[in-house]
Amino acid sequence: MGKLLSTPLHLTPVKGIVCCYSATGNTRLAAEYVARHLGFEFALHDVRNGAPDFSNYDFAGFASPTDWLEEPMLMRSFMRSLTGVNGKAAFVLVTHGGMPGKTPASIARAATEKGFVVVGCHVLKAPDSYPPIVAQGRPRDASLPLESEMRALDDFISGLRIALAGIADGKEAVPVIVKTPFAFRIMPSLSRERSKKAQGPKSVDAALCTKCGTCARACPYVAIELSSTPAFDEEKCMGCWACFNLCPTKAIYAGKLRGTGHYKGPLKRYREVLSK
Ligand SMILES: Cc1cc2nc3c(=O)[nH]c(=O)nc-3n(C[C@H](O)[C@H](O)[C@H](O)COP(=O)(O)O)c2cc1C
Ligand code: SF4
């Protein structure tokens, strides 16, 4: 791991808010790690609860997974809903399973358009939560995050800490330029329809369903209604697989994926390292 600064660099109290979307916990753990090691007071805000009042905070963070090479629609609508920010410092944190695509630059651009000054951006490779990939077996995911990635994350936090402390002490916030690598720039955007089509319609094994309601609570797009068993509104569904991944009895199935391919939450090493 990199060397994290352990003594406060500033005299002014600094308070931040980290706005996070995390379907299965990878991004949340990473956001908590960053916020904790920054050493400033912070609040963790779930973007599903709508736009917060940023006037109570000195800086903001935006943390998101990657969904089909972009930020999830929920994160996109959240960023679009923000108002009333003028020159506040912010950072972007993205987790991904190997191809972050346009996500970092897209969130950074949205934050800038809303009046934030993005002073840092970091991308962390995490175990993949996309069921068709999980079903193939990804033994290497168990060793994530790699030591080198943790060093890079810690270096990012140290740099961000210095920048935020300087801003709190009156220095001007200096924006970073977040670019999408060429390979991802030329890849076409994959539509919501494509992601839904790839998933296929979902069904529930009534013999396994305990009617616990986890799927309906997990659905970020309010596409599940609980009657006798969950009913899916395929019009509202974005094919995000959160219900499938989080169903405790693996009762939900789609296409060829039945009883396999679930990402139940951060793998052991990822959880342990990011909980430090
Ligand atoms: C529907 C879906 C689409 C995904 N698309 C991508 C992708 O395009 N590129 C990538 O690297 N990872 C992709 N992933 C993997 C996640 O971005 C990654 O596992 C992330 O850390 C999950 O974060 P969370 O646990 O906070 O939800 C996808 C996962 C899901 C469920
Ligand atoms: S999460 Fe699974 S067990 Fe619970 S209501 Fe939904 S389908 Fe049934």
Ligand code: SF4
């Ligand atoms: S129904 Fe399931 S796959 Fe569709 S948006 Fe909701 S949680 Fe995601």
